[in-house]
Amino acid sequence: MPSFDIVSEITMHEVRNAVENANRVLSTRYDFRGWKPL
Template identity: 70%
Template sequence: MPSFDIVSEVDLQEARNAVDNASREVGVPF
């Protein structure tokens, strides 16, 4: 189970980074 938690955290971080990059490109602050 710990490994799954780590993977989930990494996925969340990746998703947040993607959203941040997309919002920066579009110019819409989140």
């Protein structure tokens, strides 16, 4: 039976893209307008 390893690697570029995308989405949502992050 074959086996395999699951490897998870995180690059800072991908993390930065995810954070920027989340900020972009939150800034355009009506129910989050005027809300400031901590």
